[in-house]
Amino acid sequence: MKFNTITPEFVESLSAIVGREHVLLPAAADDMLRYTHDETEDLRFEPEVVLKPANAAEISLIMKFCHENLIPVTPRGAGTGLSGGALAIHKGVILSTERLDKILHIDERNLQATVEPGVITQVFQEAVIERGLFYPPDPSSRGSCFLGGNLSQSSGGPRAVKYGVTKDYVLNMEVVLPTGEITWTGANVLKNATGYNLTQLMVGSEGTLGIITKIVFRLIPYPTQNLVLLVPFRKEEEACEVVSRIFMAGIVPSALEFMEREAIEWADRYLGFATERPADERAHLLIELDGNDMDLLYKDAERLYEVLEKFDVGDILVADNEKQKNELWQLRRNVAHAVKSNSIYKEEDTVVPRAELPALLKGVKEIGARYNFKSVCYGHAGDGNLHVNIVKADMSDDDWNNKLPEGIKEIFRLCVRLGGTISGEHGIGLVQRQYIDIALNEVQLRLMRGIKDLFDPHGILNPGKIF
Amino acid sequence: MKFNTITPEFVESLSAIVGREHVLLPAAADDMLRYTHDETEDLRFEPEVVLKPANAAEISLIMKFCHENLIPVTPRGAGTGLSGGALAIHKGVILSTERLDKILHIDERNLQATVEPGVITQVFQEAVIERGLFYPPDPSSRGSCFLGGNLSQSSGGPRAVKYGVTKDYVLNMEVVLPTGEITWTGANVLKNATGYNLTQLMVGSEGTLGIITKIVFRLIPYPTQNLVLLVPFRKEEEACEVVSRIFMAGIVPSALEFMEREAIEWADRYLGFATERPADERAHLLIELDGNDMDLLYKDAERLYEVLEKFDVGDILVADNEKQKNELWQLRRNVAHAVKSNSIYKEEDTVVPRAELPALLKGVKEIGARYNFKSVCYGHAGDGNLHVNIVKADMSDDDWNNKLPEGIKEIFRLCVRLGGTISGEHGIGLVQRQYIDIALNEVQLRLMRGIKDLFDPHGILNPGKIF
Numbered sequence: 001m002k003f004n005t006i007t008p009e010f011v012e013s014l015s016a017i018v019g020r021e022h023v024l025l026p027a028a029a030d031d032m033l034r035y036t037h038d039e040t041e042d043l044r045f046e047p048e049v050v051l052k053p054a055n056a057a058e059i060s061l062i063m064k065f066c067h068e069n070l071i072p073v074t075p076r077g078a079g080t081g082l083s084g085g086a087l088a089i090h091k092g093v094i095l096s097t098e099r100l101d102k103i104l105h106i107d108e109r110n111l112q113a114t115v116e117p118g119v120i121t122q123v124f125q126e127a128v129i130e131r132g133l134f135y136p137p138d139p140s141s142r143g144s145c146f147l148g149g150n151l152s153q154s155s156g157g158p159r160a161v162k163y164g165v166t167k168d169y170v171l172n173m174e175v176v177l178p179t180g181e182i183t184w185t186g187a188n189v190l191k192n193a194t195g196y197n198l199t200q201l202m203v204g205s206e207g208t209l210g211i212i213t214k215i216v217f218r219l220i221p222y223p224t225q226n227l228v229l230l231v232p233f234r235k236e237e238e239a240c241e242v243v244s245r246i247f248m249a250g251i252v253p254s255a256l257e258f259m260e261r262e263a264i265e266w267a268d269r270y271l272g273f274a275t276e277r278p279a280d281e282r283a284h285l286l287i288e289l290d291g292n293d294m295d296l297l298y299k300d301a302e303r304l305y306e307v308l309e310k311f312d313v314g315d316i317l318v319a320d321n322e323k324q325k326n327e328l329w330q331l332r333r334n335v336a337h338a339v340k341s342n343s344i345y346k347e348e349d350t351v352v353p354r355a356e357l358p359a360l361l362k363g364v365k366e367i368g369a370r371y372n373f374k375s376v377c378y379g380h381a382g383d384g385n386l387h388v389n390i391v392k393a394d395m396s397d398d399d400w401n402n403k404l405p406e407g408i409k410e411i412f413r414l415c416v417r418l419g420g421t422i423s424g425e426h427g428i429g430l431v432q433r434q435y436i437d438i439a440l441n442e443v444q445l446r447l448m449r450g451i452k453d454l455f456d457p458h459g460i461l462n463p464g465k466i467f
Numbered sequence: 468m469k470f471n472t473i474t475p476e477f478v479e480s481l482s483a484i485v486g487r488e489h490v491l492l493p494a495a496a497d498d499m500l501r502y503t504h505d506e507t508e509d510l511r512f513e514p515e516v517v518l519k520p521a522n523a524a525e526i527s528l529i530m531k532f533c534h535e536n537l538i539p540v541t542p543r544g545a546g547t548g549l550s551g552g553a554l555a556i557h558k559g560v561i562l563s564t565e566r567l568d569k570i571l572h573i574d575e576r577n578l579q580a581t582v583e584p585g586v587i588t589q590v591f592q593e594a595v596i597e598r599g600l601f602y603p604p605d606p607s608s609r610g611s612c613f614l615g616g617n618l619s620q621s622s623g624g625p626r627a628v629k630y631g632v633t634k635d636y637v638l639n640m641e642v643v644l645p646t647g648e649i650t651w652t653g654a655n656v657l658k659n660a661t662g663y664n665l666t667q668l669m670v671g672s673e674g675t676l677g678i679i680t681k682i683v684f685r686l687i688p689y690p691t692q693n694l695v696l697l698v699p700f701r702k703e704e705e706a707c708e709v710v711s712r713i714f715m716a717g718i719v720p721s722a723l724e725f726m727e728r729e730a731i732e733w734a735d736r737y738l739g740f741a742t743e744r745p746a747d748e749r750a751h752l753l754i755e756l757d758g759n760d761m762d763l764l765y766k767d768a769e770r771l772y773e774v775l776e777k778f779d780v781g782d783i784l785v786a787d788n789e790k791q792k793n794e795l796w797q798l799r800r801n802v803a804h805a806v807k808s809n810s811i812y813k814e815e816d817t818v819v820p821r822a823e824l825p826a827l828l829k830g831v832k833e834i835g836a837r838y839n840f841k842s843v844c845y846g847h848a849g850d851g852n853l854h855v856n857i858v859k860a861d862m863s864d865d866d867w868n869n870k871l872p873e874g875i876k877e878i879f880r881l882c883v884r885l886g887g888t889i890s891g892e893h894g895i896g897l898v899q900r901q902y903i904d905i906a907l908n909e910v911q912l913r914l915m916r917g918i919k920d921l922f923d924p925h926g927i928l929n930p931g932k933i934f
Contacts, residue, residue, distance in 0.1 A: 109711050109822035132717065154660045165658055168635065183910040187888035189818045190850045191632055193621045193671050194888045194895060194906045195933060196915045200667035204660050221717035244576050250599065250688035250759070292717070293763055351656045355576035383657045421654035421661045428661060439661045443650040448663045450921040454914065466662060 003090055003460070004070045006048040014051055014093070017061045022099070024050035035076065035094045039141075040084040040431055041346060047074065047088035052096045056174060056182050056213035059095065063211070063461075064180030066093060072463050073178075075207040077117065077149030080141040082347055083429030085152065085206045089464045097148050100213060103127055111219045112171065112188060117148025117212045134222040136163035139425070140333050148212045154204035156425035158255040158288070158332070161382030163220075165425065167203040174214035175202055178456035188216050201451070206427045207462045209455040226254065226290040227297045228325045229304070232281035232314035236260060239283040240357035242311050243381045246287075247354070249307050251300055255288035256382030258357075263335045263378040263389075270338035271330060281314050285381065286332050335378050336387070344392035344400075346431075348408060350415045351424030354384035363414045364388050371407030372399070385424035405434070412438045428466045436467055470557055470927070471537045473515040481518055481560070484528045489566070491517035502543065502561045506608075507551040507898055508813060514541065514555035519563045523641060523649050523680035526562065530678070530928075531647030533560060539930050540645075542674040544584065544616030547608040549814055550896030552619065552673045556931045564615050567680060570594055578686045579638065579655060584615025584679045601689040603630035606892070607800050615679045621671035623892035625722040625755070625799070628849030630687075632892065634670040641681035642669060645923035655683050668918070673894045674929045676922040693721065693757040694764050695792045696771070699748035699781035703727060706750040707824035709778050710848045713754075714821070716774050718767055722755035723849030725824075730802045730845040730856075737805035738797060748781050752848065753799050802845050803854070811859035811867075813898070815875060817882045818891030821851035830881045831855050838874030839866070852891035872901070879905045895933045903934055 004010075015023045024032050026046060036044045053059045066073050072092030079086050088094050100116035103124060107113065108131055115124060121142040128135050138157035139145055147166075149155070151173070156165040172186040185198040202209055233239035239258055246253065259267075261282050268275050289300050301318070308316070319325045339345055352360050361377060364386075368375050373395060379387040388411065392400055412422045412435050422432060422439045437445070445467060452459070452467075471477075482490045491499050493513060503511045520526045533540050539559030546553050555561050567583035570591060574580065575598055582591060588609040595602050605624035606612055614633075616622070618640070623632040639653040652665040669676055700706035706725055713720065726734075728749050735742050756767050768785070775783070786792045806812055819827050828844060831853075835842050840862060846854040855878065859867055879889045879902050889899060889906045904912070912934060919926070919934075 107820075107822075108715060110820040111711075111714055112820060154658070154664075156658050160658060164635075167664075168631075177910070181910045183908060185911075187818075187883070187906070188820050188886040189852075189888060189891065190821070191621070191623050191627060191818055191847075191852050191891040192888055193816070193890040193892050195903065195911065196672055196676075196918055197621075197634075197667050197670065198911060198914060200664050203664065205663055209663075221714065221719060244578075247578055247688065248575060252688060293760075293766070296760055296763055299760070349660070351654075351658055353574075353577040353579060353655050354657070355574075380658075385656075385658050416654070419655040421656060421659055423660040424656065424658040425660050436662065439654070441650060443644070443648045444652075444662065444665060447665060447921065451663055451918065454917040454921065 003072045003092060006071060006092065010069065010071065011049055013065060014049065014062060017058050018051050018053045022052040034079065035096070038079040038081040038084065038086045040082055040429070042344060043084055043087060045087045045089050047094040048091050050094045050096060052099050054099050056176055059176045059211055059213060060180045060182050062093070062095060063176055063178055066460050067179050067458050070458060070460060072460050074462050075211050077146035077152070078120070078144050080145040081149060081153065081429060082426040083423070084431045085427055085429035085462070085465055087430055089430060095211065097146065104214070106131055113217050113219060115147055115215050115217065117146060117215060119147050121145050121147055121150060128219055129222055132222050133219040135169065135217060135219055137166040137169060140336055147215060151203050151212055151215065152205065152207045153427040154425060156380060156383065156385065158257055158380055160380060161256050162252050162254040167200060169217045170199060170203060170215060171218050172216040173199055173202060173212050175210035175212050177210045178458070178461040190218060204427070206429060206465055208452060208465055209461070223290040224292050225294050225297055226288055227301055228319040228328050229287045229301070230317040230328055231285045231287060231308060233283045233285070234280050234312040234314065236283040236361060237358040238311045239285050240361050240381060242285065242308065243357055244355035245307050246304065249303060251304055253287050253382060254290040255286065257286040257332050257379070258381035258386065259284045259286065259332065259335060259378040260376055262376045264331060266338040266342060266376065267331045267335045270334055270341060278314060286328055339376050339389045339391065342391065346390045348388040348390065348411060349385070349423045349426035350388055350411060350420065351383065351385045352415055352418040352420030354382065356418040356420065357381060357384055357386065359418055360386055360414065364411055367407050367410045371403060373404060373407060383424065384420065409435060409438060430465060433466060470539045470559060473538060473559065477536065477538065478516060480532060481516065481529060484525050485518050485520045489519040501546065502563070505546040505548040505551060505553045507549055507896070509811060510551055510554060512554045512556050514561040515558050517561045517563060519566050521566050523643055526643045526678055526680060527647045527649050529560070529562060530643055530645055533927050534646050534925050537925060537927060539927050541929050542678050544613035544619070545587070545611050547612040548616060548620065548896060549893040550890070551898045552894055552896035552929070552932055554897055556897060562678065564613065571681070573598055580684050580686060582614055582682050582684065584613060584682060586614050588612050588614055588617060595686055596689055599689050600686040602636065602684060602686055604633040604636060607803055614682060618670050618679055618682065619672065619674045620894040621892060623847060623850065623852065625724055625847055627847060628723050629719050629721040634667060636684045637666060637670060637682060638685050639683040640666060640669060640679050642677035642679050644677045645925070645928040657685060671894070673896060673932055675919060675932055676928070690757040691759050692761050692764055693755055694768055695786040695795050696754045696768070697784040697795055698752045698754060698775060700750045700752070701747050701779040701781065703750040703828060704825040705778045706752050707828050707848060709752065709775065710824055711822035712774050713771065716770060718771055720754050720849060721757040722753065724753040724799050724846070725848035725853065726751045726753065726799065726802060726845040727843055729843045731798060733805040733809060733843065734798045734802045737801055737808060745781060753795055806843050806856045806858065809858060813857045815855040815857065815878060816852070816890045816893035817855055817878060817887065818850065818852045819882055819885040819887030821849065823885040823887065824848060824851055824853065826885055827853055827881065831878055834874050834877045838870060840871060840874060850891065851887065876902060876905060897932060900933060
């Protein structure tokens, strides 16, 4: 695909659509800077122009123009992605949704909300909590990431284990297609058997099929009570093994998070917590139980203890006040930042059926030993979703660039052999593209490429991502 | 699209694939009969041949052959569909999945099960309950319908209000494409951000994109306790209005079913129940609460009473023994049969945001008055999914065939105006095809037709359905 570069005339035309004050050019180096990267490793790509449209109508005009003039457009939310999806690798336009930042309607009668894509996830969560409602998807970056980005990546987070991921809360979306057409994808209903599911086709498509301009979410009543437990294990694999036992005992926690020794230690240090952790504690599970009845939660906790006591666990910390709970969650949410601040790293978003977690963890360490890389593992164990952070530390650039990808391939092949796949919630984007044929066969890729061509006949929308 | 008719040579070739004993021809009139109709009105279409393959490999050979020879193929599960999706309207092949009837694996470690598409829904439900596991989707026809058909239509049923529909339980599927290629659609994981969501594209596609040959479902722990309440209302619209109030009070019932006076009366009669219902009871809600703790359920029931007492309700029946519960569920499950046994009918599967139910019900009656048709309404009120059964009674054939469709159009336009759509769980199939442009715009239809062409370049798979 041969794209056109952006001429001054093109800039004129695009500025006329969004207004000059909503256009950034490379000359404005400082302001431009944050649009050159997301949170994926240390990758940087400078676009030719950043556009900040106000609404679907402006986005439609931009897309029509770029479609006609073969200009690549990379949509961007908050830029918190971990697979490089928001990077303008073919230059062209960065289309930022930051000005589409309004919660349009919280419909308490229908337990639905209509929002724009640039609303920050946590802002939305707090707005609905005020009405006694719950929007469970909860990525670690919830304080800064956008709902539109969450949909593009099918984001999850710790509550997915009980409540599902972002895709399970979207009912309908308004999208602008690469050709500039504006359409809704479905209807504002809980059940829909009317034609193909365009809504779910758009979710997780990483900004390659259209630009989301409005979202209708379903909401649920907010559970008023919870308990948080931190359970130390003396063997990493037992921490993984207990995960499926908990579900087999009929307990469905609202979070079930795994952290290797180093994950929690680095997070302690990063946050300045002076916690002394016994040397024989090799891993932790952070377990949250939620509901509306405290007595019932304590009963559930007792049943949980019955499962745990069959394993080699240390002293369990039960947090039942807000301060303790917040500290535990802070630890978990800051593991990624802690790892990142320590070293250059690559984060692999492996996912397997949950009972295969022990085999996955063991395999990752064994592959690491063979390829000579160090990994720090943590993640949403209840979903079988293990984030494998490979830290560069003192690995040579040559090994990092040339040898490591072979090790990553082995990890991904292991995931697939265990019934899993190569991304649970971060997407493929740019950095996992080279591994996509480990997860997807020729038939699947042909169908997906065909869908891409159907939606985007000139291939201008987020080119070079996924495949 | 010009299809070929099936010659004796074609029959030879197809028989060589599946074995002669698994082929039915029109000459075998009695055996053929049940393949000429489903449960949609009184429609009948005779195929040229019925094939009963044993597995994906045979289905692949059939599809390759039919793709090359331009022979239409209509896939068929149990034939319990309500929109004519399994009718061979272009003649050709009926491909029955009845021999793919095995539960291949119930994986208790991962709370997953792998099944073939011809397993009867209730058989599967009972098999997993034996292991303490729960597969919640629960269409009224669960005693005879197939899981593959449930997926093709994105079936729901009464438990959807708390637990979601069929689409929410499928993780992965093996499908045979119209070209004969065999592929899985995803991975056996709870979260997947690896390429486009082919699994959800296949769900609800009504057998037009591929033939499902294996399904991986997720399961959840079985809730051990429940309470069932039958609540009579003196005003139909209040029964609808209370629905959204229940959720607003933070209560999420595991079923919340609406029945008009005549729906329950006809079901009483159909089942031979001698129940006397006070003349002023105009509608009923059947409400189920479930969980693992009976005390908590009684607490929830008290909160439910607080909501209900603000409305004009009659004596509430609380069923807390199995016999009573079964009787209430039998009533609800037999409404459709009762209506059907009374008159020729059309069933419209309207769905709106749940707080719009009173407006929908009022609108349906008002449109009925103008077009002079009688309707019996019932359905999954918690989902905003109202089944409108239009009974022919003494309407003339001319009005039934020519005037009524205009009334139906008005009902569907009302659904769309209220934020809903024209099918919640029955699909579009043949009979709603004429109304599809009320629900879907030109852009949506173009994308869906494009997807159809991509999967099925010769248009041989279930032609003439949806659009």
